[in-house]
Amino acid sequence: MTSRSTGLLYIVPAFSALLLVLFSPVFYGFWFSLHRIRYGAASEFIGLGNYEQLLSDPAIAATFGRTAIHTSISVLLTVVISLALALWVHRLPPKRGFIVQMIVIVPWITSTVVATLLFKWVFVSDIGMAMSILRMMGLPDLQLLGDPNSAMGLLIAVSVWKRLGYALIILLAGLKSIPEDYIEAASLDGAGSWNIVRLILLPLLKTPLLLVMIVLTLSNINTVESPLVLTGGGPGSATRILAIDVFDRAFVNYDLGSATSLALIMFFGNVLLVLAYVRLSKWKV
Numbered sequence: 001m002t003s004r005s006t007g008l009l010y011i012v013p014a015f016s017a018l019l020l021v022l023f024s025p026v027f028y029g030f031w032f033s034l035h036r037i038r039y040g041a042a043s044e045f046i047g048l049g050n051y052e053q054l055l056s057d058p059a060i061a062a063t064f065g066r067t068a069i070h071t072s073i074s075v076l077l078t079v080v081i082s083l084a085l086a087l088w089v090h091r092l093p094p095k096r097g098f099i100v101q102m103i104v105i106v107p108w109i110t111s112t113v114v115a116t117l118l119f120k121w122v123f124v125s126d127i128g129m130a131m132s133i134l135r136m137m138g139l140p141d142l143q144l145l146g147d148p149n150s151a152m153g154l155l156i157a158v159s160v161w162k163r164l165g166y167a168l169i170i171l172l173a174g175l176k177s178i179p180e181d182y183i184e185a186a187s188l189d190g191a192g193s194w195n196i197v198r199l200i201l202l203p204l205l206k207t208p209l210l211l212v213m214i215v216l217t218l219s220n221i222n223t224v225e226s227p228l229v230l231t232g233g234g235p236g237s238a239t240r241i242l243a244i245d246v247f248d249r250a251f252v253n254y255d256l257g258s259a260t261s262l263a264l265i266m267f268f269g270n271v272l273l274v275l276a277y278v279r280l281s282k283w284k285v
Contacts, residue, residue: 026267029260037256050257054265057258059237060245067241070152071220074159078216079209081160082167087197089168090175101168108165112225119158120145120230148238151231155239158226163219167212174208175201210281217277218270242266 033050035042054060085104089097107115122129123144134142144150178201186196202209224243227233233240233248242262250259 026264029264029267033257033260033264035257037260050261051265054258054261060262062237063240063242063245066152066237066239067221070156070159070239070241071217074156074163074220075213075216077156077160078163078167079212082164082171082212083205083209085164085168086171086175087201089172101165101172104168105165107162110162112162112223113229115162116158116226116229119154119161123154145231146235148235151235151238155227155230158230159220159223162226163216167216170208170212171205174205178204206281210277214274214277217273221266221270221273 032042034045034047036044036046036049085100089100092100110118124131130144131142142150144154182200182204183196186200191199221241222243224247227239227241227244228247231239233244243266246259246263246266249255249262
Protein backbone atom coordinates (compact mmCIF):
# COMPACT_ATOMS: atom_id res chain seq x y z
CA MET A 1 0.00 0.00 0.00
CA THR A 2 1.38 3.39 -0.99
CA SER A 3 1.82 6.25 1.43
CA ARG A 4 -0.94 8.16 -0.43
CA SER A 5 -3.41 5.31 0.12
CA THR A 6 -2.41 5.10 3.77
CA GLY A 7 -3.02 8.81 4.20
CA LEU A 8 -6.48 8.50 2.62
CA LEU A 9 -7.38 5.76 5.09
CA TYR A 10 -6.64 8.09 7.97
CA ILE A 11 -9.10 10.73 6.76
CA VAL A 12 -11.95 8.30 5.98
CA PRO A 13 -13.45 8.35 9.53
CA ALA A 14 -13.34 12.15 9.77
CA PHE A 15 -14.70 12.59 6.23
CA SER A 16 -17.48 10.08 6.92
CA ALA A 17 -18.53 12.00 10.04
CA LEU A 18 -18.40 15.26 8.07
CA LEU A 19 -20.51 13.74 5.29
CA LEU A 20 -23.06 12.48 7.80
CA VAL A 21 -23.34 15.68 9.83
CA LEU A 22 -22.96 18.39 7.16
CA PHE A 23 -23.85 17.04 3.73
CA SER A 24 -26.55 14.43 4.36
CA PRO A 25 -29.02 17.08 5.69
CA VAL A 26 -28.52 19.06 2.47
CA PHE A 27 -29.37 16.06 0.28
CA TYR A 28 -32.29 15.10 2.50
CA GLY A 29 -33.53 18.70 2.53
CA PHE A 30 -33.41 18.84 -1.28
CA TRP A 31 -35.39 15.58 -1.52
CA PHE A 32 -37.81 16.96 1.08
CA SER A 33 -38.31 20.15 -0.93
CA LEU A 34 -39.45 18.16 -3.98
CA HIS A 35 -42.49 16.80 -2.15
CA ARG A 36 -45.72 18.11 -0.75
CA ILE A 37 -45.32 18.12 3.01
CA ARG A 38 -48.17 16.99 5.23
CA TYR A 39 -47.90 16.57 8.98
CA GLY A 40 -44.12 16.93 8.79
CA ALA A 41 -43.64 14.13 6.26
CA ALA A 42 -43.16 13.99 2.48
CA SER A 43 -46.43 12.76 0.98
CA GLU A 44 -46.49 13.56 -2.75
CA PHE A 45 -43.75 14.24 -5.29
CA ILE A 46 -44.33 17.63 -6.93
CA GLY A 47 -40.90 18.34 -8.43
CA LEU A 48 -40.07 22.04 -8.37
CA GLY A 49 -43.55 23.02 -7.24
CA ASN A 50 -42.38 24.34 -3.86
CA TYR A 51 -39.75 26.48 -5.57
CA GLU A 52 -42.29 27.83 -8.06
CA GLN A 53 -44.68 28.68 -5.23
CA LEU A 54 -41.88 30.36 -3.28
CA LEU A 55 -40.58 32.45 -6.18
CA SER A 56 -44.10 33.48 -7.19
CA ASP A 57 -44.59 35.10 -3.77
CA PRO A 58 -44.52 38.88 -4.43
CA ALA A 59 -43.00 39.56 -1.01
CA ILE A 60 -39.91 37.37 -1.47
CA ALA A 61 -38.04 39.91 -3.62
CA ALA A 62 -38.43 42.56 -0.93
CA THR A 63 -37.19 40.08 1.67
CA PHE A 64 -34.05 39.42 -0.40
CA GLY A 65 -33.56 43.19 -0.72
CA ARG A 66 -33.86 43.79 3.04
CA THR A 67 -31.43 40.94 3.70
CA ALA A 68 -28.92 42.42 1.25
CA ILE A 69 -29.20 45.87 2.87
CA HIS A 70 -28.88 44.50 6.40
CA THR A 71 -25.94 42.25 5.55
CA SER A 72 -23.94 44.68 3.41
CA ILE A 73 -24.20 47.63 5.81
CA SER A 74 -23.53 45.45 8.87
CA VAL A 75 -20.44 43.85 7.33
CA LEU A 76 -19.08 47.15 6.03
CA LEU A 77 -19.49 48.95 9.37
CA THR A 78 -18.10 46.03 11.37
CA VAL A 79 -15.01 45.68 9.16
CA VAL A 80 -14.27 49.43 9.13
CA ILE A 81 -14.76 49.91 12.88
CA SER A 82 -12.90 46.74 13.84
CA LEU A 83 -9.98 47.60 11.54
CA ALA A 84 -9.72 51.08 13.04
CA LEU A 85 -9.87 49.62 16.55
CA ALA A 86 -7.28 46.97 15.70
CA LEU A 87 -4.85 49.57 14.37
CA TRP A 88 -5.37 51.66 17.53
CA VAL A 89 -5.11 48.75 20.00
CA HIS A 90 -2.01 47.45 18.22
CA ARG A 91 -0.19 50.67 19.19
CA LEU A 92 -1.42 50.76 22.79
CA PRO A 93 0.64 49.49 25.73
CA PRO A 94 -0.15 45.80 26.43
CA LYS A 95 -2.23 46.40 29.58
CA ARG A 96 -4.39 49.13 28.05
CA GLY A 97 -4.80 47.14 24.85
CA PHE A 98 -5.92 44.10 26.86
CA ILE A 99 -8.58 46.17 28.66
CA VAL A 100 -9.95 47.51 25.36
CA GLN A 101 -10.08 44.01 23.89
CA MET A 102 -11.98 42.67 26.92
CA ILE A 103 -14.54 45.48 26.68
CA VAL A 104 -15.14 44.96 22.96
CA ILE A 105 -15.23 41.17 23.14
CA VAL A 106 -17.96 40.97 25.84
CA PRO A 107 -20.93 41.23 23.39
CA TRP A 108 -19.38 38.55 21.16
CA ILE A 109 -19.03 35.97 23.95
CA THR A 110 -22.49 36.78 25.30
CA SER A 111 -25.47 34.75 24.11
CA THR A 112 -27.08 36.37 21.08
CA VAL A 113 -30.52 36.26 22.70
CA VAL A 114 -29.24 37.85 25.91
CA ALA A 115 -27.22 40.50 24.07
CA THR A 116 -30.19 41.41 21.86
CA LEU A 117 -32.53 41.60 24.84
CA LEU A 118 -30.13 43.97 26.59
CA PHE A 119 -30.02 46.13 23.47
CA LYS A 120 -33.82 46.04 23.18
CA TRP A 121 -34.34 47.08 26.79
CA VAL A 122 -32.23 50.17 26.17
CA PHE A 123 -34.45 51.40 23.33
CA VAL A 124 -37.90 50.06 24.27
CA SER A 125 -40.35 52.97 24.30
CA ASP A 126 -41.77 52.78 27.83
CA ILE A 127 -38.99 51.66 30.22
CA GLY A 128 -35.90 51.84 28.00
CA MET A 129 -32.82 53.60 29.35
CA ALA A 130 -32.41 55.71 26.21
CA MET A 131 -36.04 56.84 26.39
CA SER A 132 -35.68 57.64 30.11
CA ILE A 133 -32.67 59.84 29.35
CA LEU A 134 -34.64 61.65 26.65
CA ARG A 135 -37.50 62.31 29.08
CA MET A 136 -35.05 63.59 31.71
CA MET A 137 -33.73 66.04 29.10
CA GLY A 138 -37.26 67.19 28.29
CA LEU A 139 -37.19 65.69 24.81
CA PRO A 140 -40.08 63.75 23.25
CA ASP A 141 -40.03 59.96 23.21
CA LEU A 142 -38.85 58.28 20.02
CA GLN A 143 -40.58 55.11 18.89
CA LEU A 144 -37.36 53.64 17.51
CA LEU A 145 -38.57 50.04 17.44
CA GLY A 146 -41.91 51.11 16.00
CA ASP A 147 -40.51 53.07 13.05
CA PRO A 148 -39.53 51.00 9.98
CA ASN A 149 -36.35 52.96 9.19
CA SER A 150 -35.03 53.18 12.74
CA ALA A 151 -35.93 49.53 13.44
CA MET A 152 -33.65 48.38 10.61
CA GLY A 153 -30.98 50.76 11.89
CA LEU A 154 -31.19 49.23 15.37
CA LEU A 155 -31.00 45.73 13.92
CA ILE A 156 -27.83 46.71 12.03
CA ALA A 157 -26.44 48.30 15.22
CA VAL A 158 -27.05 45.06 17.15
CA SER A 159 -25.27 43.06 14.44
CA VAL A 160 -22.26 45.38 14.47
CA TRP A 161 -22.08 45.54 18.28
CA LYS A 162 -22.42 41.76 18.65
CA ARG A 163 -19.74 40.78 16.10
CA LEU A 164 -17.25 43.61 16.55
CA GLY A 165 -15.22 41.66 19.10
CA TYR A 166 -14.70 38.70 16.78
CA ALA A 167 -13.52 40.90 13.91
CA LEU A 168 -11.21 42.86 16.23
CA ILE A 169 -9.49 39.72 17.57
CA ILE A 170 -8.90 38.25 14.09
CA LEU A 171 -7.56 41.51 12.62
CA LEU A 172 -5.44 42.24 15.67
CA ALA A 173 -3.89 38.78 15.42
CA GLY A 174 -3.11 39.51 11.77
CA LEU A 175 -1.48 42.81 12.68
CA LYS A 176 0.68 41.19 15.35
CA SER A 177 1.95 38.67 12.81
CA ILE A 178 3.35 41.44 10.55
CA PRO A 179 7.07 42.03 11.25
CA GLU A 180 7.82 45.47 12.66
CA ASP A 181 10.78 45.68 10.28
CA TYR A 182 8.40 46.37 7.39
CA ILE A 183 6.86 49.37 9.15
CA GLU A 184 10.23 50.70 10.34
CA ALA A 185 11.69 50.43 6.83
CA ALA A 186 8.71 52.28 5.36
CA SER A 187 8.99 55.01 8.00
CA LEU A 188 12.69 55.47 7.23
CA ASP A 189 11.80 55.86 3.56
CA GLY A 190 9.46 58.72 4.49
CA ALA A 191 6.11 56.93 4.24
CA GLY A 192 3.34 58.49 6.32
CA SER A 193 0.91 56.63 8.55
CA TRP A 194 -1.81 56.47 5.87
CA ASN A 195 0.58 55.09 3.23
CA ILE A 196 1.88 52.49 5.68
CA VAL A 197 -1.66 51.31 6.35
CA ARG A 198 -2.71 51.41 2.68
CA LEU A 199 0.41 49.96 1.05
CA ILE A 200 1.79 47.62 3.71
CA LEU A 201 -0.69 46.66 6.40
CA LEU A 202 -3.85 46.19 4.31
CA PRO A 203 -2.21 43.93 1.67
CA LEU A 204 -0.66 41.80 4.43
CA LEU A 205 -4.04 41.60 6.18
CA LYS A 206 -5.78 40.20 3.12
CA THR A 207 -6.25 36.71 4.58
CA PRO A 208 -7.61 37.88 7.98
CA LEU A 209 -9.88 40.38 6.21
CA LEU A 210 -11.15 37.65 3.87
CA LEU A 211 -11.90 35.37 6.83
CA VAL A 212 -13.66 38.15 8.74
CA MET A 213 -15.79 39.19 5.76
CA ILE A 214 -16.85 35.60 5.02
CA VAL A 215 -17.81 34.87 8.62
CA LEU A 216 -19.59 38.21 9.07
CA THR A 217 -21.52 37.85 5.81
CA LEU A 218 -22.71 34.32 6.55
CA SER A 219 -23.58 35.08 10.17
CA ASN A 220 -25.60 38.18 9.22
CA ILE A 221 -27.48 36.38 6.45
CA ASN A 222 -28.33 33.33 8.55
CA THR A 223 -28.99 34.94 11.93
CA VAL A 224 -32.52 34.51 13.24
CA GLU A 225 -32.07 35.28 16.96
CA SER A 226 -31.38 39.02 16.69
CA PRO A 227 -34.29 40.02 14.41
CA LEU A 228 -36.65 37.58 16.13
CA VAL A 229 -35.92 38.94 19.62
CA LEU A 230 -35.47 42.61 18.70
CA THR A 231 -38.37 43.23 16.32
CA GLY A 232 -39.90 39.90 15.31
CA GLY A 233 -39.54 41.02 11.71
CA GLY A 234 -41.55 44.19 12.28
CA PRO A 235 -42.83 46.78 12.36
CA GLY A 236 -44.84 45.39 9.51
CA SER A 237 -42.18 43.66 7.44
CA ALA A 238 -39.47 46.32 7.82
CA THR A 239 -36.93 43.91 9.38
CA ARG A 240 -38.21 40.69 7.88
CA ILE A 241 -35.03 39.13 6.48
CA LEU A 242 -34.58 35.67 4.95
CA ALA A 243 -33.84 33.85 8.21
CA ILE A 244 -37.04 35.23 9.77
CA ASP A 245 -38.97 34.26 6.64
CA VAL A 246 -37.73 30.66 6.89
CA PHE A 247 -38.61 30.56 10.61
CA ASP A 248 -42.13 31.90 10.04
CA ARG A 249 -42.83 29.59 7.11
CA ALA A 250 -41.67 26.54 9.03
CA PHE A 251 -42.79 27.13 12.62
CA VAL A 252 -45.61 29.69 12.37
CA ASN A 253 -47.35 28.81 9.10
CA TYR A 254 -46.19 25.16 9.06
CA ASP A 255 -45.39 25.49 5.36
CA LEU A 256 -42.39 23.16 5.52
CA GLY A 257 -42.16 22.78 1.75
CA SER A 258 -41.48 26.43 0.96
CA ALA A 259 -39.41 26.81 4.16
CA THR A 260 -37.10 23.98 3.08
CA SER A 261 -36.89 25.37 -0.44
CA LEU A 262 -35.95 28.83 0.84
CA ALA A 263 -33.41 27.35 3.27
CA LEU A 264 -31.75 25.47 0.40
CA ILE A 265 -31.66 28.62 -1.74
CA MET A 266 -29.95 30.37 1.19
CA PHE A 267 -27.47 27.50 1.56
CA PHE A 268 -26.36 27.57 -2.06
CA GLY A 269 -26.33 31.37 -1.93
CA ASN A 270 -23.93 31.14 1.01
CA VAL A 271 -21.67 28.82 -0.97
CA LEU A 272 -21.67 31.17 -3.96
CA LEU A 273 -20.86 34.16 -1.74
CA VAL A 274 -17.86 32.37 -0.22
CA LEU A 275 -16.58 31.44 -3.69
CA ALA A 276 -17.11 35.02 -4.87
CA TYR A 277 -15.17 36.43 -1.90
CA VAL A 278 -12.25 34.08 -2.54
CA ARG A 279 -12.33 34.76 -6.27
CA LEU A 280 -12.51 38.53 -5.96
CA SER A 281 -9.72 38.65 -3.38
CA LYS A 282 -7.51 36.46 -5.62
CA TRP A 283 -6.52 34.64 -2.44
CA LYS A 284 -3.82 32.01 -2.57
CA VAL A 285 -2.51 29.69 0.10
